[in-house]
Amino acid sequence: MKSFIKDQIANITIIITFMMFILFSYVFNYTPGTKIFEDNFLQFIEEMMMFLPLMFLLIGLFDVWAPKEKIERHIGSDSGIKGAVWMILLAMLQAGPLYGAFPVSYVLYKKGASIRNIFIYLGAFSTLKIPMLSFEIGFLGLKFSLLRTILTIPVFIIIAIIMDNYLKTRNFQIKGE
Numbered sequence: 001m002k003s004f005i006k007d008q009i010a011n012i013t014i015i016i017t018f019m020m021f022i023l024f025s026y027v028f029n030y031t032p033g034t035k036i037f038e039d040n041f042l043q044f045i046e047e048m049m050m051f052l053p054l055m056f057l058l059i060g061l062f063d064v065w066a067p068k069e070k071i072e073r074h075i076g077s078d079s080g081i082k083g084a085v086w087m088i089l090l091a092m093l094q095a096g097p098l099y100g101a102f103p104v105s106y107v108l109y110k111k112g113a114s115i116r117n118i119f120i121y122l123g124a125f126s127t128l129k130i131p132m133l134s135f136e137i138g139f140l141g142l143k144f145s146l147l148r149t150i151l152t153i154p155v156f157i158i159i160a161i162i163m164d165n166y167l168k169t170r171n172f173q174i175k176g177e
Contacts, residue, residue: 069112084120087120120160133145
């Protein structure tokens, strides 16, 4: 327990500071502080409590049912452009907030997906989800959405290649493995 506290002292300090700020806000009727807590923090916690259990259930099922060999073959190190297309399609078909993409990324990496394809997935998830694109087309028009998509895809593929090369030279490993 002491080692946990020692490792997490910065996080614990931030949490305690936030709690003290909220308490101060309620005691002295500081409206911005109470609004931060009620309008932002509580809504975010409620969203997470509704979204994350289902997300973890689906990730657990995927972890058990998806064979590692298929993942490695389709989106592993040797998948090339086919792997990038698969990752973009996977990301486009999903919905939900960006923090839902990180557990999926972890499971994909654990199953043998390349680092390059993980970064492509995260880039596509944050910019190309179909529900998000439909709103974008409705508000900004089809021409804008197509142009942004055409410009965005090469950018996050280039970033993924750079990050793949950078992390390969540093013997990248996930903590706990």
